[in-house]
Amino acid sequence: MNAACWKRQLPAEIACEEFDLALPGGNATRARVHGPAGAPAVVVLGGISADRRPAADAAAPGWWPALAGAGRPLDPARLRLISFDYLVGAPGGQIHCEDQAAFLARLLDRLGIARLPLLVGASYGGMVGLAFAARYRERLGRLVVISAAERAHPMATAWRAIQRRLVRLGVECGAAEQALVLARALAMTTYRTPAEFEQRFTGPPSDGADGIVFPVERYLLARGAAFVERIGVERFLALSESIDLHEIDASSIDTPADFIGVRQDQLVPVEQMRELARRYGGPCRLHEIDSPFGHDAFLKECDLLAPLVANSIDTIPGIERAAVTETA
Amino acid sequence: MNAACWKRQLPAEIACEEFDLALPGGNATRARVHGPAGAPAVVVLGGISADRRPAADAAAPGWWPALAGAGRPLDPARLRLISFDYLVGAPGGQIHCEDQAAFLARLLDRLGIARLPLLVGASYGGMVGLAFAARYRERLGRLVVISAAERAHPMATAWRAIQRRLVRLGVECGAAEQALVLARALAMTTYRTPAEFEQRFTGPPSDGADGIVFPVERYLLARGAAFVERIGVERFLALSESIDLHEIDASSIDTPADFIGVRQDQLVPVEQMRELARRYGGPCRLHEIDSPFGHDAFLKECDLLAPLVANSIDTIPGIERAAVTETA
Numbered sequence: 001m002n003a004a005c006w007k008r009q010l011p012a013e014i015a016c017e018e019f020d021l022a023l024p025g026g027n028a029t030r031a032r033v034h035g036p037a038g039a040p041a042v043v044v045l046g047g048i049s050a051d052r053r054p055a056a057d058a059a060a061p062g063w064w065p066a067l068a069g070a071g072r073p074l075d076p077a078r079l080r081l082i083s084f085d086y087l088v089g090a091p092g093g094q095i096h097c098e099d100q101a102a103f104l105a106r107l108l109d110r111l112g113i114a115r116l117p118l119l120v121g122a123s124y125g126g127m128v129g130l131a132f133a134a135r136y137r138e139r140l141g142r143l144v145v146i147s148a149a150e151r152a153h154p155m156a157t158a159w160r161a162i163q164r165r166l167v168r169l170g171v172e173c174g175a176a177e178q179a180l181v182l183a184r185a186l187a188m189t190t191y192r193t194p195a196e197f198e199q200r201f202t203g204p205p206s207d208g209a210d211g212i213v214f215p216v217e218r219y220l221l222a223r224g225a226a227f228v229e230r231i232g233v234e235r236f237l238a239l240s241e242s243i244d245l246h247e248i249d250a251s252s253i254d255t256p257a258d259f260i261g262v263r264q265d266q267l268v269p270v271e272q273m274r275e276l277a278r279r280y281g282g283p284c285r286l287h288e289i290d291s292p293f294g295h296d297a298f299l300k301e302c303d304l305l306a307p308l309v310a311n312s313i314d315t316i317p318g319i320e321r322a323a324v325t326e327t328a
Numbered sequence: 329m330n331a332a333c334w335k336r337q338l339p340a341e342i343a344c345e346e347f348d349l350a351l352p353g354g355n356a357t358r359a360r361v362h363g364p365a366g367a368p369a370v371v372v373l374g375g376i377s378a379d380r381r382p383a384a385d386a387a388a389p390g391w392w393p394a395l396a397g398a399g400r401p402l403d404p405a406r407l408r409l410i411s412f413d414y415l416v417g418a419p420g421g422q423i424h425c426e427d428q429a430a431f432l433a434r435l436l437d438r439l440g441i442a443r444l445p446l447l448v449g450a451s452y453g454g455m456v457g458l459a460f461a462a463r464y465r466e467r468l469g470r471l472v473v474i475s476a477a478e479r480a481h482p483m484a485t486a487w488r489a490i491q492r493r494l495v496r497l498g499v500e501c502g503a504a505e506q507a508l509v510l511a512r513a514l515a516m517t518t519y520r521t522p523a524e525f526e527q528r529f530t531g532p533p534s535d536g537a538d539g540i541v542f543p544v545e546r547y548l549l550a551r552g553a554a555f556v557e558r559i560g561v562e563r564f565l566a567l568s569e570s571i572d573l574h575e576i577d578a579s580s581i582d583t584p585a586d587f588i589g590v591r592q593d594q595l596v597p598v599e600q601m602r603e604l605a606r607r608y609g610g611p612c613r614l615h616e617i618d619s620p621f622g623h624d625a626f627l628k629e630c631d632l633l634a635p636l637v638a639n640s641i642d643t644i645p646g647i648e649r650a651a652v653t654e655t656a
Contacts, residue, residue, distance in 0.1 A: 153526060154525040154530070155525045158513075158544045162517070165549075169507065169510065175501050182490055186487075214489055215482070217486065
């Protein structure tokens with residue numbers, strides 16, 4: 001076990017453990033195990049800006065309140081939620097979903113989990129889940145993939161490649177943060193949908209000291225500024241590229257799976273989810289949902305996703321059924 | 329008449345005249361009249377990167393070979409094609425479609441044309457056409473608008489606002505050209521469609537001295553580099569913003585019109601074209617076409633667009649019907 005390991009009891013008496021762990025090559029990151037020691041383990045992985053904390057604890061909110069937390073399907077009171085901060089690798093070096101999968105295997109070794117009942121991955125986390133199932137088929141009982149396919153769509157690659165070029169230009173010019181703000185602004189346009197923007201952003205531009213600013217522009221700049229607080233340039237570049245390097249052969253995977261696709265997703269068009277399900281080597285179900293939030297549906301559509309994820313959790317051997325709190 | 333005026337005969341004996349003209353405020357640009365003096369006049373206006381030359385002459389190709397030129401519907405052998413380089417205005421100042429429309433009115437005065445039989449505008453040119461029809465209703469016989477609506481869609485504004493911010497950041501950093509390349513790369517993703525990119529850009533990235541480059545990325549950078557050769561930063565910023573400032577009330581216009589919308593257009597969603605037709609104050613027809621080229625369909629879909637534009641030309645009083653050359 002590596003250095004900074006700590007355990008503590010939360011107010012709700014739910015165990016939470018965090019520790020650093022390294023791959024043999026030295027690539028290290030921080031992992032988190034949140035839930036009772038005897039409970040079924042579920043690995044939970046999100047997008048490239050997610051961290052190791054899907055569910056809130058007393059110290060901080062989680063990144064996935066829609067599905068993880070008290071009264072949600074991924075409830076640390078009844079499940080042992082396992083996650084980690086994604087590996088980034090050496091600056092300028094490539095990191096692949098397979099590296100994240102290898103780290104996860106090592107993490108499960110460390111936790112003494114020979115076979116994981118369930119992995120739930122959304123966006124980049126879904127790609128990592130597919131990579132894990134492809135390489136460690138005997139170690140995974142069931143896979144839930146939300147909005148992730150066999151490979152990136154060329155249009156999605158185009159949008160991300162422009163973001164990376166923009167950030168690199170900013171770094172060269174000594175304006176890395178401003179560039180990262182714009183890159184995130186661009187990313188947000190691809191995470192959401194024209195329908196949502198049309199609903200939200202009406203009205204004339206404001207004409208201030210910094211020139212004309214349109215309502216949607218102001219929103220995107222604010223989202224970009226918030227992003228810069230949370231993520232560094234190297235991390236962004238490495239994980240963004242990792243998405244575009246992702247490539248798996250669905251026909252080679254036979255882990256029982258649920259795939260959830262969003263018909264309005266601009267980044268992972270639902271056709272790619274259908275293709276994934278069509279080519280998949282194991283038993284799988286494809287669930288298509290409609291959402292004005294597009295790719296971000298996994299963060300937003302509690303009521304649509306909770307029953308689907310709850311159904312997958314119910315397939316875990318020995319799991320107790322639990323009532324999921326209705327959201328208003 | 330202003331300074332640099334010239335006339336010459338082309339090999340095909342088609343008259344072509346270019347001259348500079350200014351609005352009363354001093355805002356000046358160059359106009360072009362291409363076709364026989366006695367022929368019916370048609371104003372032809374394109375996107376923000378188009379210039380005053382829709383049809384080729386002996387000296388240079390035109391920007392709209394799909395529809396303008398020998399054997400095409402907008403044939404300078406039988407029509408007098410009128411166009412101009414868009415006004416840009418003072419650096420940092422705003423330019424509106426209404427300014428372009430006012431310039432056009434002055435240009436028609438200069439040419440002694442009290443009433444223009446037809447205006448064909450695509451993209452930004454369609455916005456200018458709508459602005460002209462709204463303000464000079466008695467001077468226009470018929471309007472053809474391809475992929476332009478009453479106002480910009482907020483998602484389209486988002487994409488353009490990011491491009492402008494990016495270019496301004498580049499200017500501040502002394503990297504204006506690199507930034508303009510990236511802005512154009514982003515613009516290209518919005519002009520085209522996911523379906524086209526999926527068809528064209530397959531295969532692995534190349535891994536060279538400048539890192540990983542994906543096929544779609546290489547294409548977009550090449551398009552961006554070609555754009556920088558053609559357009560300056562100030563021009564791009566002014567005209568890009570002009571699109572987002574565009575706002576007309578369709579119910580106030582009664583010029584007979586044909587609207588052409590592209591169902592795959594990401595920038596001007598076909599719903600906006602339907603709304604334009606629904607709210608339009610005059611007689612109009614909406615033609616919807618399918619194209620993998622999305623917003624760029626007006627540059628690409630000769631065979632779909634030629635009959636539609638030809639039909640509008642045929643409504644010009646006294647026009648002779650002409651056979652349109654079939655494209656292969």
